[in-house]
Amino acid sequence: xxxxVMLLFLFSFLLVSCAATKLSTKEMSEIQSGKKGLLQxxxxxxxxxxxxxxxxxxxxxxxxxxxxxxxxFNTDESVALGVGVHRVEFRCASRSGYDERDYSEVMxxxxxxxxxxxxxxxxxxxxxxxxxxxxSFSVKETAVK
Numbered sequence: 689x690x691x692x693v694m695l696l697f698l699f700s701f702l703l704v705s706c707a708a709t710k711l712s713t714k715e716m717s718e719i720q721s722g723k724k725g726l727l728q729x730x731x732x733x734x735x736x737x738x739x740x741x742x743x744x745x746x747x748x749x750x751x752x753x754x755x756x757x758x759x760x761f762n763t764d765e766s767v768a769l770g771v772g773v774h775r776v777e778f779r780c781a782s783r784s785g786y787d788e789r790d791y792s793e794v795m796x797x798x799x800x801x802x803x804x805x806x807x808x809x810x811x812x813x814x815x816x817x818x819x820x821x822x823x824s825f826s827v828k829e830t831a832v833k
Contacts, residue, residue, distance in 0.1 A: 711768055715768035719768055722802045723771065724770050725769055725799035725803045725804065725805065726767075726769075727766070727768075727799070727805045728765065729745075729748060731808070743810070744782055745781050746780060746808055746825070747765065747781060748777075748778060748807075749779050750776070751775070752774055769797075769799045772798070773797070773799075776794070776795055776797055777792060777793070777794045778795065779791070780810070791809070795827070800829075802831060803831055806828045806830070807826070808826050810823065810826075
């Protein structure tokens with residue numbers, strides 16, 4: 689009996705922890721009509737990190753100076769952005785809590801109509817010149833129409 693309860697708890701936790709942020713119906717229609725583009729993070733699912741080793745989590749911290757509610761256990765985050773140039777702050781973070789490798793960067797992204805942008809971060813293996821870990825972000829742009 690106790691085993692079933694523990695298994696149910698673990699399964700529920702993994703489902704919740706692999707959640708992605710949801711876009712509203714209005715935002716989805718604006719993306720489909722070309723008024724907005726889709727910016728999303730691409731992260732390793734939590735369950736995979738348990739077996740394959742931890743990869744850092746990419747978080748969207750702010751867009752044009754406005755903070756977003758990022759949660760470390762969300763697998764992916766999605767934001768609908770108007771067409772044009774936006775200043776986006778990203779964070780590369782360890783899932784196990786604060787780490788000296790945590791890294792953030794502000795990037796300017798030009799959002800085009802009918803495009804999706806996937807952002808992923810990685811930690812470099814060695815310390816940077818200032819004695820801290822360096823990270824990097826990659827952005828994959830895809831035309832959807």
